[in-house]
Amino acid sequence: MATVTTRLCVVGGGPAGMMAGLLFARAGIETVVLEKHADFLRDFRGDTIHPSTLDLMDELGFTARFRALPQRRVESFSGVVDGRNYRVADFSRLPTRNRFLSFMPQWDFLDFLAGEAGRNPSFRLIRRTEAQELIAADGQVAGVRAQGPEGPVEIRSHLVLCADGRHSRMRDCAGFTPRAFGAPIDVLWFRLPRRDGDPEAAAGRFGPGRILITLDRGDAWQCAYVVPKGGDAALRAKGLPAFRNAVAEIAPFLSDRTAEIADWDAVKLLTVTVDRLTRWYRPGLLCIGDAAHAMSPVGGVGINLAIQDAVAAANILAGPLRAGPVAEAGLARVQARRMFAVRTTQALQRVIQSRVIAASLKADAPLRAPLALRILDAVPMLQVLPARLIGMGVRPEHLRVPTQA
Ligand SMILES: Cc1cc2nc3c(=O)[nH]c(=O)nc-3n(C[C@H](O)[C@H](O)[C@H](O)COP(=O)(O)OP(=O)(O)OC[C@H]3O[C@@H](n4cnc5c(N)ncnc54)[C@H](O)[C@@H]3O)c2cc1C
Structure with a gap:
């Protein structure tokens, strides 16, 4: 069996995994990202790039190259009830450098991240390779066994970052079951x-x-x-x-x-799912993105949260990982940092799902706009609040991990 030895093995090349791969490799950490597909071409995966992620592109020094990609800017979002327009979110009022959402096919964004990550000698993306089980050694996770085009391969690493999405196999292998909240x-x-x-x-x-x-x-x-449902x-x-x-x-x-x-x-x-893990880590392994918490599509924030998890993980773990295996306390810090944002966002999503969306689906007579919608439309200054939740998230992360020359 072929064996690859690395510091960090990221399972999954979605927004969480590609961003994590990029950030750790940029910090000089030898990183392997495994992606089971040959390319990123999957439709309807969520194509929103949020202001906080756009700011991150600036922090990374990618501004010019990122802006050169075809994308569509959106500065506001409206609710239309019974034919009448109510402006709900105004991104142009945000306290960010980029005051708009960008719409871009997710595969273009992931290709871009892969290209930028590939500029770092410590980065390696292995496509068409599916992680199948965890390797355990001395009571902790020490890598993964995967199936690639040329046969089985072992990736031995100090840390496995599970970013393999909402049906995460690695999460199952780690013995974790997410708590499901149901969705109507x-x-x-x-x-x-x-x-x-x-x-x-x-x-x-x-x-x-x-x-x-x-x-x-x-x-x-x-x-x-x-x-x-x-x-x-x-x-x-x-x-x-x-x-x-x-x-x-x-x-x-x-x-x-x-x-x-x-x-x-x-x-x-x-199929809409809202769930999250109670515990995101065990020695040698950490779940991020949808693998740790599948978000409702309300607000279209799943990609943003996945990326913010990757930033927090790199900020907290790149330093320790450079020195060797990461103590469990470091992994716990990532969960503690991100859990508040996940919990709060899911709670809001669940309220909107049941009070606004499910109620509207049950209605059989013309609807009256909810009070909140009418207030937001009447007081434009307030439109920054939903814009903030959608565009920046509850706890936006900023890059603190230094680049390794
Ligand atoms: C139809 C749809 C529409 C959506 N719309 C939006 C939207 O508009 N805005 C928004 O913010 N969010 C949206 N979302 C949610 C968003 O896509 C997710 O929250 C986000 O992609 C999560 O990123 P991730 O990297 O954690 O996981 P994923 O994007 O699911 O990426 C996981 C990756 O891991 C790979 N993988 C899985 N198992 C393995 C394995 N064993 N070995 C190797 N690779 C593996 C997969 O191929 C995939 O590339 C939508 C989701 C869906 C399904």
Whole structure:
């Protein structure tokens, strides 16, 4: 069996894993990232780059190269209730350098991070290689066994960072089971063309029994149609024409193109999960990102939290890891640092899921905008609060880990 020896083994090349790989390698830590797929090309994975991540790009000195990538800026987010527009979040008021959200295909962002990480001699991304089990030695995790294109491979490391997403296999191997909070909704993703004269801002459209989120992707609208938990099968059973009509009713400006939803294959189901681990670590192993906490899609903050976890992990662990294996106390510090943000964000998401979203899905008469929405729209200064939660998160992380020359 081939063996690779390294300081840090990151399992998973999503936002958490690629950012962690980049930051640790940049700090001079020998780092291997394992990604089971050959590329990052997976659709509907969340394409939002938040102001805190954009600021991080500046802190890393990537500004010019990052801005050169095709992306779409969004400065506000609105709620549309029964056809009336209520502005909810205004990112231009944020106390950040970058006062907007960027929409960029996630694969472009991950390719960018891989390219930047690859400039560091201590970084190695091994694709088409799936971690399958943990290696244990002297009572602690000492690496992973993986299956690559040329056969099995052992990665021996001082630390395994599990960033393998919400169905994390490494988390299972570590004996961890997340606490699930349940979610009253699922989401169907699809895309429709964007045309001249369409509304400008990204928006959540609420009508009796239906919700549609439309995100501006330049030449297309990325659309999220929210259904009650498990409602996907019933919706599909009603047939595609009924679905097209429902979309047109809630977003009349799309009615001239709903026929472009050619078949059900164009509509992808995201089963919404909200969960988190009580304990993110054991000796030699730490979970971050969705592997530690799957977020609700409310607010579209999953990528941001995953990236913030990576920054906190690098800030806290790069120094100790340079010297050798990391004490459990260091791993506990990462969890302690990030848990507050995760807990608070999930609590808010769950309130919005049950009080606003599920209530709207149950309604069978025209909706009245919730009081909070009407207040936000009437007092623009307050629109910075949701913008802050979405754009920066509860505890934004800043880079403190020095670059190793
Ligand atoms: C349909 C959908 C839409 C979403 N929309 C948004 C949005 O608009 N905004 C937002 O912020 N968030 C969104 N999210 C959530 C967001 O995508 C996640 O929160 C975020 O990607 C988590 O990052 P991660 O790196 O922790 O995990 P992931 O992105 O899941 O990455 C895990 C990586 O690990 C790899 N992997 C898994 N197992 C192994 C293994 N054993 N060995 C090697 N590699 C492995 C996977 O291939 C994957 O590349 C969405 C999620 C979904 C599913």
